[in-house]
Amino acid sequence: MTIPSAMERYKSALFFLVILLHIALLNFAFMDESGLNFMPEENLRWSTQLVHLGIAFVTLAVFLVTEAFLKLRKEGKIAIREPILIVCSLSMLISIGFLLMD
Numbered sequence: 001m002t003i004p005s006a007m008e009r010y011k012s013a014l015f016f017l018v019i020l021l022h023i024a025l026l027n028f029a030f031m032d033e034s035g036l037n038f039m040p041e042e043n044l045r046w047s048t049q050l051v052h053l054g055i056a057f058v059t060l061a062v063f064l065v066t067e068a069f070l071k072l073r074k075e076g077k078i079a080i081r082e083p084i085l086i087v088c089s090l091s092m093l094i095s096i097g098f099l100l101m102d
Helices: 003-009 011-028 048-075 081-102
Strands: 031-032 036-039
Touching: 003 011, 003 081
Parallel strands: none
Antiparallel strands: 031 036
């Protein structure tokens, strides 16, 4: 088994682990006017870990649904037209706006 075929076989698990690690590292420290602040106690709480796992699972679900649609599109079973892409872009923009609200 070569490395690319092993990566293809475990692609979903690798994706989940990379996203989980990425979220945990981003939440581990933050920068403000006084400099870099580390928060190991907050990052090790169960509630924080559950939020990280939830975000990683939702991201994995979006990834798997996108892969399924792309596979169906490649097989010619569905067609993705421009209005769908516009709706997806608008929904992403609204989601980002919602997350940035105070």
